[in-house]
Amino acid sequence: MDVLISGAGIAGPALAYWLARFGFSPVVVERAPALRPGGQAVDFRGEAHLSVLRHMGVLDAVFEAQTSPRDMVFRGLDGRVRSRLPAWFTAGEVEIRRGDLSRLLYEHSAADAEYVFGDWITSLHDDGAGVDVTFAHGQPRRFDFVIGADGMRSAVRRLVFPEYRPTFQGYYFAIWDADGDDRDMVCAPGYVAAPGWLMFKSSVPPELMTDALTAPDVYFDSISRVRMPAVSSGRVTLIGDAGYGSTLGGMGTGVAVVSSYVLAGEMAAGGDAFARYEALIGPYAHGCQGNTGRFLAPSTRLGLWARDRMFGLLPKMPMFARVDMQRATAIKLPEYVPAR
């Protein structure tokens, strides 16, 4: 069966890998002209994340490419250190640069999937027996299923659920390549900045920033949350940030990898696969979502003071790390048996 995946970030290549192992023929269409290299560190924590990576045969490679986690240091505008967020709190069990992870998953799946770069879906027509798809550049094709793995601003989501808008949480976030220590931050009420990234509070609604937020050559997004009553319609469903995104701080990478295994396993089992996928992944992914903007860059002086106090107390309160671990492991993964 032919499955079209829109997006070659993290969820797309992970799903392509699993679909091929379960006997499907995946085609991945990525809007950018090549794999997008950018991003800071993302992390995996707990047995659900690690066991899927182990099953995929990439866990050792992830550990080999891991970063050296360091405390995040928050300075005021005068350069004085205000607080530190300990590495053990932010880095999970293994932390890897997002671009390295995306490449690793791409290389791991490329032999058994067709990748098309520099193209994107322009229309979908689901007639119940298959989905007719047109592309901006390529010839129209028909697929058995279509999966939107195209991130927070998912085009598949826009086509299938045109009314739905992610919930804006009042902050924007930008990442780019820069020299310097990305853990050494300057902060003031409403923003935090470090070499290579910037998070700031703003009341400009994402609808007015659509071009900037969807430009393929920069990772700039609103801090928003995708929480939909259902992420599937007929033969189309959503995975990763497209269906369950939380821009930063929602364990989006771990959730995407776990979801790829569950979605492919359920599709292989047949029947009402998307409903079973949603029933398992929905509560798990929603439980992982958070608002990192408010957490890292509170908008008032009092809020900043309270944040610094809380970070100072973290070493004495390891239960905070346990809360994240509980969320990351709050799923019982079914044992699917791949065809190969």
Ligand SMILES: Cc1cc2nc3c(=O)[nH]c(=O)nc-3n(C[C@H](O)[C@H](O)[C@H](O)COP(=O)(O)OP(=O)(O)OC[C@H]3O[C@@H](n4cnc5c(N)ncnc54)[C@H](O)[C@@H]3O)c2cc1C
């Ligand atoms: C360049 C980049 C840098 C990032 N950096 C960080 C970071 O530093 N920290 C962090 O926590 N998270 C980061 N993220 C987000 C993080 O990767 C996701 O939250 C998480 O890993 C879930 O992955 P995903 O595959 O669902 O989404 P993403 O990783 O966002 O991947 C979506 C993919 O879909 C592609 N796409 C978008 N629109 C279309 C379309 N119309 N047709 C086809 N393809 C399309 C995008 O180019 C992208 O490759 C970054 C994402 C990107 C794209």
